[in-house]
Amino acid sequence: MNPPFQNHPLRLRRSLLSVPASNARALEKSSSLACDGVIFDLEDSVAPEKKAEARAALKRHFATLDRAGGRECIVRINPLSEDDGAADLEAVLECAPDAVLLPKVSGPQDVLDAADWLSEQGADDSPRLWAMIETPAAILNLAAIAEVGRTSGGRLDCLVIGLNDLRLATGIADVPGRPYLAPLLVQAVVAARASGLDVIDSVHNGFSDLDAFAAECEQGRQMGFDGKMLIHPAQIAGANRLFGVPEAAAEDARAIVEAFALPENAGKGAINFDGRMVERLHLDQAARLVAKAKLIADKESSP
Ligand SMILES: CC(C)(COP(=O)(O)OP(=O)(O)OC[C@H]1O[C@@H](n2cnc3c(N)ncnc32)[C@H](O)[C@@H]1OP(=O)(O)O)[C@@H](O)C(=O)NCCC(=O)NCCSC(=O)C[C@H](O)C(=O)O
Numbered sequence: 001m002n003p004p005f006q007n008h009p010l011r012l013r014r015s016l017l018s019v020p021a022s023n024a025r026a027l028e029k030s031s032s033l034a035c036d037g038v039i040f041d042l043e044d045s046v047a048p049e050k051k052a053e054a055r056a057a058l059k060r061h062f063a064t065l066d067r068a069g070g071r072e073c074i075v076r077i078n079p080l081s082e083d084d085g086a087a088d089l090e091a092v093l094e095c096a097p098d099a100v101l102l103p104k105v106s107g108p109q110d111v112l113d114a115a116d117w118l119s120e121q122g123a124d125d126s127p128r129l130w131a132m133i134e135t136p137a138a139i140l141n142l143a144a145i146a147e148v149g150r151t152s153g154g155r156l157d158c159l160v161i162g163l164n165d166l167r168l169a170t171g172i173a174d175v176p177g178r179p180y181l182a183p184l185l186v187q188a189v190v191a192a193r194a195s196g197l198d199v200i201d202s203v204h205n206g207f208s209d210l211d212a213f214a215a216e217c218e219q220g221r222q223m224g225f226d227g228k229m230l231i232h233p234a235q236i237a238g239a240n241r242l243f244g245v246p247e248a249a250a251e252d253a254r255a256i257v258e259a260f261a262l263p264e265n266a267g268k269g270a271i272n273f274d275g276r277m278v279e280r281l282h283l284d285q286a287a288r289l290v291a292k293a294k295l296i297a298d299k300e301s302s303p
């Protein structure tokens, strides 16, 4: 049996752009941008006195939104412990996004509460749930939160890191290279993978410093993240490239698949592949990379 990561359905989640639902121009512009997904935000980017207006704008936007391209639409709601959170979930039913992003999750019960509410409303399998990991409690409860993805009717698909809130709550410094956050980030990746979930790296606030952004994407990719949450259109191209599949890696993966298909390698668990050991677990990894490269090529060639 493949490990959970390999079993998880492959989706392109390289670039997930947050769009404040209260910003009419950003909402309009988001439809023409090349990100893999849009996170329509009702939470922190919307001022408290604009929450109701933002919900109404979001419903109007979804009513005319062209969903044909298959780009994921996610709505980040306010915490369910607040009045706005409940009103946001009502709005979600009308919008029918692919997923609801739960902010400031502290433990598995937060995910179960949202899953139960959606099920009670008759929303069987969709929308899916995503959880923001951005509180100290969420870090301590990572494994339990990820695990609930398998028990709450499997509705949880993805963890998204929120370092602004986490830094605020912990006092961990915002410095290049994220040295003191790195162990927590890797822990989130491991917890997500153990439960077969995707995992998305945090936003990078400095949207005008694209070199610093690229360095952080590269670090996130090396840690195992599937993609990055973004705040500005200028970040999309870099995230798509750095969480994509470099041509050399795609070629290498295709060659591994071809090597294992040769008759002389039929019964072998491990082969000599140009001086390096390649096992069948690498074949699975290579096949997934080839499939991801194809998804990207298909997306880039679609109108
Ligand atoms: C950060 C911004 C406030 C900057 O806005 P602005 O000064 O207007 O940017 P520009 O003038 O450079 O914009 C150029 C054009 O791009 C459009 N634009 C900008 N941002 C977006 C966007 N997010 N989506 C769609 N379009 C966008 C502008 O409208 C301009 O268009 P045009 O008219 O054609 O020139 C702003 O970028 C912004 O508000 N970003 C998103 C903020 C947000 O969503 N915050 C919530 C997510 S952060 C988070 O989740 C943190 C997490 O919880 C944690 O704890 O870490």
Ligand SMILES: [Mg+2]
Pocket: 044, 103, 134, 162, 164, 165
């Ligand atoms: Mg946050």
